[in-house]
Amino acid sequence: KMIYLKDYQAPDYLIDETHLTFELYEDHTLVHAQLVMRRNPACGAGLPPLVLDGQQLELLNLALDDRELTAADYQLDDSHLTLQPTQERFVIDSSVRIHPESNTALEGLYKSSGMFCTQCEAEGFRKITYYLDRPDVMSKFTTTVSAEQHSYPVLLSNGNPIATGSEGDGRHWATWEDPFMKPAYLFALVAGDLWCVEDRFTTMSAREVTLRIYVEPENIDKVQHAMDSLKKSMKWDEEVYGREYDLDIFMIVAVNDFNMGAMENKGLNIFNSSCVLARAETATDAAHQRVEAVVAHEYFHNWSGNRVTCRDWFQLSLKEGFTVFRDSEFSADMNSRTVKRIEDVAYLRTHQFAEDAGPMAHPVRPDAYMEISNFYTLTIYEKGSEVLRMIHTLLGAETFRKGSDLYFARHDGQAVTCDDFVKAMEDASGVDLSQFKRWYTQAGTPRLEVSESYDAAANSYRLQFRQSCPATPGQAEKLPFVIPVELALLDAEGRELPLQLVGEDKPVGRSRVLQVTQAEQAFTFLNLEAKPLPSLLRGFSAPVKLSFPYSRDQLMFLMQHDSDGFNRWEAGQQLSVQVLQELIGQHQRGEALVLDQRLVTALRSVLENASLDQAMVAEMLSLPGEGYLTEISDVADVDAIHAAREFARSELASALFEPLWARYQANRELSRSTAYVAESAHFARRSLQNIALSYLMLTGKAEVLAACLEQFEVCDNMTERLAALAVLVNSSFEAEKNEALKSFAEHFKDNALVMDQWFSVQAASTLPGGLSRVQALMQHPAFTMKNPNKVRALIGAFAGQNLINFHAADGSGYRFLADQVISLNASNPQIASRQLGPLTRWRKYDASRQALMKAELERILASGELSSDVFEVVSKSLA
Numbered sequence: 024k025m026i027y028l029k030d031y032q033a034p035d036y037l038i039d040e041t042h043l044t045f046e047l048y049e050d051h052t053l054v055h056a057q058l059v060m061r062r063n064p065a066c067g068a069g070l071p072p073l074v075l076d077g078q079q080l081e082l083l084n085l086a087l088d089d090r091e092l093t094a095a096d097y098q099l100d101d102s103h104l105t106l107q108p109t110q111e112r113f114v115i116d117s118s119v120r121i122h123p124e125s126n127t128a129l130e131g132l133y134k135s136s137g138m139f140c141t142q143c144e145a146e147g148f149r150k151i152t153y154y155l156d157r158p159d160v161m162s163k164f165t166t167t168v169s170a171e172q173h174s175y176p177v178l179l180s181n182g183n184p185i186a187t188g189s190e191g192d193g194r195h196w197a198t199w200e201d202p203f204m205k206p207a208y209l210f211a212l213v214a215g216d217l218w219c220v221e222d223r224f225t226t227m228s229a230r231e232v233t234l235r236i237y238v239e240p241e242n243i244d245k246v247q248h249a250m251d252s253l254k255k256s257m258k259w260d261e262e263v264y265g266r267e268y269d270l271d272i273f274m275i276v277a278v279n280d281f282n283m284g285a286m287e288n289k290g291l292n293i294f295n296s297s298c299v300l301a302r303a304e305t306a307t308d309a310a311h312q313r314v315e316a317v318v319a320h321e322y323f324h325n326w327s328g329n330r331v332t333c334r335d336w337f338q339l340s341l342k343e344g345f346t347v348f349r350d351s352e353f354s355a356d357m358n359s360r361t362v363k364r365i366e367d368v369a370y371l372r373t374h375q376f377a378e379d380a381g382p383m384a385h386p387v388r389p390d391a392y393m394e395i396s397n398f399y400t401l402t403i404y405e406k407g408s409e410v411l412r413m414i415h416t417l418l419g420a421e422t423f424r425k426g427s428d429l430y431f432a433r434h435d436g437q438a439v440t441c442d443d444f445v446k447a448m449e450d451a452s453g454v455d456l457s458q459f460k461r462w463y464t465q466a467g468t469p470r471l472e473v474s475e476s477y478d479a480a481a482n483s484y485r486l487q488f489r490q491s492c493p494a495t496p497g498q499a500e501k502l503p504f505v506i507p508v509e510l511a512l513l514d515a516e517g518r519e520l521p522l523q524l525v526g527e528d529k530p531v532g533r534s535r536v537l538q539v540t541q542a543e544q545a546f547t548f549l550n551l552e553a554k555p556l557p558s559l560l561r562g563f564s565a566p567v568k569l570s571f572p573y574s575r576d577q578l579m580f581l582m583q584h585d586s587d588g589f590n591r592w593e594a595g596q597q598l599s600v601q602v603l604q605e606l607i608g609q610h611q612r613g614e615a616l617v618l619d620q621r622l623v624t625a626l627r628s629v630l631e632n633a634s635l636d637q638a639m640v641a642e643m644l645s646l647p648g649e650g651y652l653t654e655i656s657d658v659a660d661v662d663a664i665h666a667a668r669e670f671a672r673s674e675l676a677s678a679l680f681e682p683l684w685a686r687y688q689a690n691r692e693l694s695r696s697t698a699y700v701a702e703s704a705h706f707a708r709r710s711l712q713n714i715a716l717s718y719l720m721l722t723g724k725a726e727v728l729a730a731c732l733e734q735f736e737v738c739d740n741m742t743e744r745l746a747a748l749a750v751l752v753n754s755s756f757e758a759e760k761n762e763a764l765k766s767f768a769e770h771f772k773d774n775a776l777v778m779d780q781w782f783s784v785q786a787a788s789t790l791p792g793g794l795s796r797v798q799a800l801m802q803h804p805a806f807t808m809k810n811p812n813k814v815r816a817l818i819g820a821f822a823g824q825n826l827i828n829f830h831a832a833d834g835s836g837y838r839f840l841a842d843q844v845i846s847l848n849a850s851n852p853q854i855a856s857r858q859l860g861p862l863t864r865w866r867k868y869d870a871s872r873q874a875l876m877k878a879e880l881e882r883i884l885a886s887g888e889l890s891s892d893v894f895e896v897v898s899k900s901l902a
């Protein structure tokens with residue numbers, strides 16, 4: 024069943040107070056709810072029936088204003104409880120029985136590694152009690168949790184603890200009160216045997232806040248990095264957005280079984296343990312940075328999400344796009360800004376652009392959905408963040424801040440829409456954003472074609488822009504977007520020239536933001552004595568596919584000279600794409616592959632440039648991935664893409680052996696002589712060391728193998744160890760590979776997160792026989808389909824990263840994935856639906872693969888009772 028934005032109606036009733044009591048037992052849980060309700064005064068007269076949401080609840084008692092109701096007084100179906108109020112104000116008391124102990128969907132109240140925890144966003148609260156489970160119903164919550172004391176010494180919920188007590192029968196209880204009104208999706212409860220690390224933060228108005236991170240006892244040595252990240256986040260939000268924390272206590276709990284990354288429940292964030300736990304020996308640099316970013320993201324939601332929340336789920340990007348933008352700026356401030364931008368753009372272009380071009384394409388503010396869980400997407404999150412970044416670019420940092428201040432002041436305590444956000448930005452800036460808002464309503468990735476002409480007689484240079492946007496499901500025609508294009512014009516030495524447009528009496532800056540607002544539009548620059556070279560879309564100022572007819576020599580020039588670090592990297596990517604596409608063509612024509620030596624020259628000068636940030640060197644050495652090469656192809660030739668990229672990598676490795684080896688050894692020496700530090704200069708050094716190693720191993724030289732084995736064995740951190748393991752796994756040194764895998768598993772068998780990495784590097788290995796390796800690993804004692812991290816580590820990594828094996832011409836990869844989706848559909852629909860992604864991209868492939876992929880989608884469709892999650896994705900993919 025489809026839900027439409029246009030059908031939105033304000034709730035008939037409001038819930039002023041919510042009083043919950045949970046009695047947790049091993050074989051069931053009782054939930055008592057007292058709802059203090061009233062007719063919504065905004066909705067006119069009369070008392071319509073009250074329709075409460077509820078799923079998988081066993082109703083034990085129901086009372087209206089202390090009057091016990093009998094079955095004749097209400098109607099029950101599998102998702103609603105309907106009854107008739109008799110007054111404007113009334114109180115509902117209900118008791119239900121639920122079964123967290125057998126909840127494998129990990130939505131609502133469930134058990135993970137012996138502890139009770141919750142995930143209510145988006146619509147999980149209705150699996151806990153009968154309620155108006157929609158974000159525009161906000162209530163003041165009081166929660167009492169009762170459980171057996173020995174197994175569940177820690178009892179947590181939102182807000183502040185106000186009372187605790189013992190029940191005398193080995194059970195105890197605690198009551199929590201959250202003074203802030205909130206929708207049910209922000210409710211949380213935790214009960215377990217947990218330890219915590221405690222710290223303090225003093226806010227800008229000198230309020231003292233207690234900070235606690237709760238984990239299983241054996242992980243207590245892995246929380247310091249998350250705690251440091253939390254304090255940095257709190258400080259940053261005060262400094263950059265003027266946002267202060269508002270309760271006396273802020274808690275994070277790490278759980279092992281979690282469908283997503285983390286959840287911003289008021290005062291009680293619940294995290295996937297992979298986004299909390301980090302220490303040198305067990306977590307890579309990337310994991311450390313992810314922990315920092317996710318801690319910040321969930322903390323920032325306290326304002327962008329909780330204090331100001333969403334009116335309905337179509338507005339999800341209101342909080343998610345904004346909060347991703349906030350966390351990415353935070354990460355940019357904590358680490359290297361340029362590197363963070365490169366990582367985000369590479370990710371967006373590979374994955375979000377693919378989503379935008381596929382059957383599930385939807386606008387940043389969708390207007391229809393079947394299952395809201397399917398809309399926690401790259402479009403809502405990452406493209407949503409790009410939309411906010413464009414507003415920031417158009418308005419400037421200072422005006423953007425005025426707009427966000429106005430937004431928070433105007434809507435504190437409310438559930439609002441994306442329109443309300445844009446309105447605040449308009450009111451604070453005086454800028455009309457009505458055309459800009461098409462970014463919220465039109466799906467698809469715009470294309471921006473740019474051409475140039477230079478008039479030597481007039482000393483003028485003209486850039487002609489043509490924008491278009493491909494059709495997406497339900498949207499055949501698109502209107503022009505507002506596309507901010509930051510650009511500079513470079514002279515023959517790479518210096519930025521003064522920019523004077525026709526109509527301007529003097530130059531205005533040397534790097535500026537033009538707004539392309541029409542389907543075709545030209546800008547003419549004056550007073551240019553020679554034809555300049557444009558540096559376009561600096562910092563990736565808009566999420567579009569830009570094309571400009573650069574020659575390879577011009578791209579090499581930009582790689583060296585562009586003063587915009589992002590565009591230096593981008594020039595290298597475009598050069599690599601051109602070179603790789605040439606190799607792909609050669610492979611398809613059955614010709615011998617010949618690498619354009621200009622790529623070697625360009626990367627040699629990058630490697631030999633000692634003044635470049637090492638993380639930039641590492642990024643520039645990374646060739647565009649097979650996923651990105653697939654995304655930019657009309658029909659992706661899996662084998663040719665893989666062969667071309669592997670050929671280029673091995674040619675580069677031999678041609679650049681000396682500088683790679685020198686860079687490797689210098690950095691490895693530093694790693695050997697300094698203790699691990701989780702800071703960006705060290706991340707940079709190790710990332711160059713590890714990418715150098717991955718190239719060097721392609722040469723098969725004995726001294727490289729020896730270095731790799733030495734790095735694997737003698738290091739104090741997971742970044743070096745895992746990188747060495749990954750290159751061994753992708754090599755043909757069978758004995759060394761097997762020995763390394765064995766010793767690694769032996770050493771880390773009790774650490775689930777490290778074992779996830781061990782599964783992942785093997786699942787992603789592109790050597791032949793990938794599927795049978797994955798099938799064998801599914802039998803490993805550390806693997807289980809019940810844990811989403813394991814599913815992602817093995818099945819997700821195989822289907823999402825190991826393209827050459829997943830797309831095996833016989834369809835075995837597709838059949839395998841469909842089998843896993845069918846099995847997950849019954850246990851965990853959200854995870855099942857997410858694993859489906861690679862199969863939905865069938866339009867990208869040749870006819871024979873298309874047929875095989877579609878057949879598997881059909882088989883899933885016919886496999887029995889499908890969850891709404893899986894049904895929506897499969898049916899839309901086949902439509």
Ligand code: ZN
Nearest residue numbers: 320324343346
């Ligand atoms: Zn979020």
